[in-house]
Amino acid sequence: MNETIKTILHRRTIRRFDTKQIEEAVLQQILQAGLCAPSAGGRQGVIFAVCQNKEINERLGKIKRANSNP
Helix, strand or coil: CCHHHHHHHHCCCCCCCCCCCCCHHHHHHHHHHHHHCCCCCCCCCCCCCCCCCHHHHHHHHHHHHHCCCC
């Protein structure tokens, strides 16, 4: 089996985040790259919500989980 396919089929998502925040210049570069990413022929609007406040991110995560479909 192709190594790329094998990796895709056996990968697992792990969400461990560093407590260090991203520098503003790096964050801007990431957002700019996201704006340039393909979006179904440019027909899909782009919305970014960026927050580097840990407490707010935790609250947003709880809200999202509470409103997600099972």
